[in-house]
Amino acid sequence: MRILFVSVEVSPFAKVGGLADVAGSLPKALQALGHDVRIAMPAYRMVVDDPRWRNRCILRPHNVRIGPAWVQTSWVRETMLEKVPVWLFGTDRWFDEVDRSERIYLPGEDQYLFLARAILDACKRLGWIPDVIHCNDWHTGFVPVLLRESGDIVFHRTASVFTIHNLAYQGEFGVEVLDRVGLPRSLFDMHRLETYGCVNFLKSACVYSEQVNTVSPTYAREIQTPEYGCRLEGLMAYLASQGRLSGILNGIDTEVFDPRTDPALPAHFGPHDLDGKQVCKDAVLREVGLEPIEGAPLMGVVSRLSSQKGMDLMIEAAEAMFALPAQLIVQGLGDPWLAQRYREMQKAFPRHFRYVEKFDAELAQRVYAGSDLFLMPSSFEPCGLGQMIALRYGTIPIVRRTGGLADTVFEGQNGFVFERRDLDEFLSAVRRAHSAYQIKEVWLKMVDRAMHGDYSWDKSAREYESLYQRAAKRRWDDLRQSLEAAGC
Structure with a gap:
């Protein structure tokens, strides 16, 4: 045709x-x-x-x-x-x-x-x-x-x-x-x-x-x-x-989004050799000026700043998430009110949070690769590509069950899912993810399952x-x- x-x-x-x-x-x-x-x-x-x-x-x-x-x-x-x-x-x-x-x-x-x-x-x-x-x-x-x-x-x-x-x-x-x-x-x-x-x-x-x-x-x-x-x-x-x-x-374009060959990464890795993923985590923490916190998973967000993307929900949840402990990098542009709140959040939690206020495709790749968890608490999400890119890089998504997120991320299998757009439900999913992260065998099985998924256009x-x-x-x-x- x-x-x-x-x-x-x-x-x-x-x-x-x-x-x-x-x-x-x-x-x-x-x-x-x-x-x-x-x-x-x-x-x-x-x-x-x-x-x-x-x-x-x-x-x-x-x-x-x-x-x-x-x-x-x-x-x-x-x-x-x-x-x-x-x-x-x-x-x-x-x-x-x-x-x-x-x-x-x-x-x-x-x-x-x-x-x-x-x-x-x-x-x-x-x-x-x-x-x-x-x-x-x-x-x-x-x-x-x-x-x-x-x-x-x-x-x-x-x-x-x-x-x-x-x-x-x-x-x-x-x-x-x-x-x-x-x-x-x-x-x-x-x-x-x-x-x-x-x-x-x-x-x-x-x-x-x-x-x-x-x-x-x-x-x-x-x-x-x-x-x-x-x-x-x-x-x-x-x-x-x-x-x-x-x-x-x-x-997604699995040739572009491939942790085994991605030129934007400081080290490469695959499902059978994850050493490079830890190198990527250490490198992106240094890049944004965060010191690692023992036992803290790194959560990543690459998104337009809007309430549709759940960016306001993450602000509400910040103190409770960081107390687990956890660290968070948010990269994106958008709503000026949300951007200001994220700047204020960085000042309030300097050991746990960085807001990168720019569009930088190569940095986004490093956030995907270096994070342990990827947050997408969207109000609605027609498809969402971020969760698929994250899965491809062995980064476990936390998502709301809506749109394409519901079709690609499954509770306890390759991610964590919550139903209502509600602070308690979101935090419950974050806590489940944090608990799984502490059990190495459980976590590695999830990462392996995520990286073996088919996210190609075929x-x-x-x-x-x-x-x-x-x-x-x-x-x-x-x-x-x-x-x-x-x-x-």
Whole structure:
């Protein structure tokens, strides 16, 4: 199959969160299954100008009509992600201003409307018409809409698949969006593009895509409930009843995340030789300026600072955790209020805690490798990659049973799990983990089980392959019905 994978962040070129890791790994796994895969992403200046990502022009500047009164200059350059071509879509606005990953998500919708039109235009100009366009999160949500509403016959057999990485972010804008791209306002109703008085990009993609999926089976079930549905639980339940909603667990790039070869680590290790893990622990403690405390496991966190990630719960639990004893390193950026609380916590517990307030991918690898425990007490977690990376590095997760955490971490087997978002429940899980850490035989069995788990994309890529086939079949069935209705 010809598969076009669309994402506004792709690792290693531009990365803010887990979406980039998925976009940088899944296409390679699909290509390994024999598919013809391309990646489409914005031409951020930091990517185009970076000599590491040698890129060439494949479409010179040309005009793309976005709507009746909107023509935008577009150009396309190509780089490679190993053997997968990556198309970089540029223009004279927006993306050229992005000089670092933290600036990827610019406010507004115009850049994403441009991207949607430019992608479809480029496929025609380059003579490469995909069988499936796989879009990710709300920023790409108008690709399925324009694919169908444009009525362009070259795309009549092209199916679309839309992946929800986080339902909380939906992209809501005024009805004038439709005027901008030349769509009739008759589409602005509850059955298609409208949600609570706004054009909702995520909902629009779900309505127009042949198949919709989330990034774990549990999250796919959760979003059909009011607690997790973010006002779209009715639509999600409807899609599920039609056989159009599923959950496919993410994987990780096991070549990048490999403690036996990771160049960011001071020592390497594997499940049968853990000596290097102790070297990594000692090194990361020194790196952040902590002296080891006898009998204290090192807990690690690599996360965006937000209450969704349970970062406020860890503040509440800090004194009790450190009294066990335990030590904690938190690396991440995010909510300024939480960042200030963590700075204060470091002053209050200088022997037990360090807050590293920066994005540093190599340091993150060392935190994963050097920690004994990894904390993810999330309110909700569509999939979560941190727990899988931690498991790969023999670092035992403590998680709340939600989303992808519930699908990957199992109490007493490869981690510790609590149910309610509650201080006592969280501390109970921490205490169980601390007790297990003190019994070497028990602990080594858990570490061994964690490191032998399969966290690769192999199984998930085959599930996506099946999803694409279902999407293509549904598209063909819809097309046949339309032709029959028209008497053709």
